[in-house]
Amino acid sequence: MKLDSNSFFSIPEWENIPFIVHGFGDKSWEKKDLEGHLRMQNFKPVFLHQIHSDILHVVNDVPEEMLSGDALLTDMSGLLLVIKTADCLPVLIADPYKKVVAAIHCGWKSASQRLAQKVVRRLEEHYQCDPSSLLVALGPCIGKDCYEVGEDVRQEFEARGFKEDVFLPHPLFGKYYLDLRLSIKHQLMDGGVMGSNIAMVDLCSHCEENLLSYRQSPQSEGRMLSFIGLTSPFV
Numbered sequence: 054m055k056l057d058s059n060s061f062f063s064i065p066e067w068e069n070i071p072f073i074v075h076g077f078g079d080k081s082w083e084k085k086d087l088e089g090h091l092r093m094q095n096f097k098p099v100f101l102h103q104i105h106s107d108i109l110h111v112v113n114d115v116p117e118e119m120l121s122g123d124a125l126l127t128d129m130s131g132l133l134l135v136i137k138t139a140d141c142l143p144v145l146i147a148d149p150y151k152k153v154v155a156a157i158h159c160g161w162k163s164a165s166q167r168l169a170q171k172v173v174r175r176l177e178e179h180y181q182c183d184p185s186s187l188l189v190a191l192g193p194c195i196g197k198d199c200y201e202v203g204e205d206v207r208q209e210f211e212a213r214g215f216k217e218d219v220f221l222p223h224p225l226f227g228k229y230y231l232d233l234r235l236s237i238k239h240q241l242m243d244g245g246v247m248g249s250n251i252a253m254v255d256l257c258s259h260c261e262e263n264l265l266s267y268r269q270s271p272q273s274e275g276r277m278l279s280f281i282g283l284t285s286p287f288v
Contacts, residue, residue, distance in 0.1 A: 060086070060263075062254045064190045070149050074133070075281040077143060077192035077254050080265045082278055087133065096133035096282050099125055103137060103158045107166035111179060123163045124172050126155040128180060130285030135278055139265040140258050142194035142233050143279035144169055148182045154281045159194075161202060164236045165209045173244035184245025189252070192279050193264050196257030197221055197232035206231065215239065 061076035074092050076082075087093055097115050101122055108122030113129050125134040134156035136143045142164070144157040155172050157163075176182040204227045207220055216239060221230040234253060242248055258264040258277075265275050 062193070062256075064252045064254075066252065067147065067188065067190065070147065072130075072152060072284045073147050073149070073154065073281065074284060075145050075147070075154075075190065076279065077145075077190075078278040078280075079193075079263045080275060080277060081263070084278065087135070087278060087280060092284075093133060093280075093282070096131055098133045098135050098280075099127075100135050100137070101125060101158070105160050105162040107163060107168045107171055109157075109168065109172055109175060111175070123159070123168055124155060124157040126153065126172065126175060126179070128153045128283070130283040133280050133282040135280045137276035137278060138192070138194065138258070139267040139273070139276050140195040140200075142237060143192035143277075144237060145190045145192070145279065145281045146172065146176070147188045147281065148176065148180070148186060149188065150186055151180050151182050152283060153180045153182055154283055156279065156281050159233065159237055161200075161206055161209075161231060161233065164233060164240075165206070165213055165215070167213065167240045169237050170240035170244040173241060173246060177245075185247050185250075187246050188250050189241055189246055191234050191237060191251065191253040193254050193256040193258050193261070193277070194233055195259045195266065195268065197230055197235070199257055199259040199268075200231045200233055202229055202231045203227060204229075210236065 109124035141160040146155040219236040
């Protein structure tokens, strides 16, 4: 990963794709920073009313009313797809051949509903993307040693066919640690994404001081902003 001087993380390998802007903001990165950044001044941000679902939207412009759901997809230049997180996992996807991008908000509910895999399928069906050509970046989220969940969450994942390795032992009966990143990697690869094409910012939002954690500060309304967009004209 690379820490930009403007307080967001990026994937170094993606820096060589001239028509994509992307990043995972830390707790200091705000909407005004998106709008003021040199590479993003001509972009129109698209936000979601995130509801922990498996609902995704293909967008061609900024909607007149904010859409409800947890994933955005576009092939239109000038739109900046933005995801807000504070422990959940932000997922950015790019197809460098079809010139398509997507942004996903994954908490445990969206993960258990295989939202990331459904996004890959929609990219394949709507844009004729080859899943094996997709590049994926997983941003900062609550880590596997900190994400405590109950038996109800474990049963939800089990019912949807997830491997047991997404859960780690917990000292308390009926409690588990969930490896959110691994659950997303499994479903992406089940959808045809190459494991070698999945990069990550391997930081725990619960542990890192410069990140935001809902579990650490449930009263806080702050959220980190992750983003991806296509520039124009394509190079």
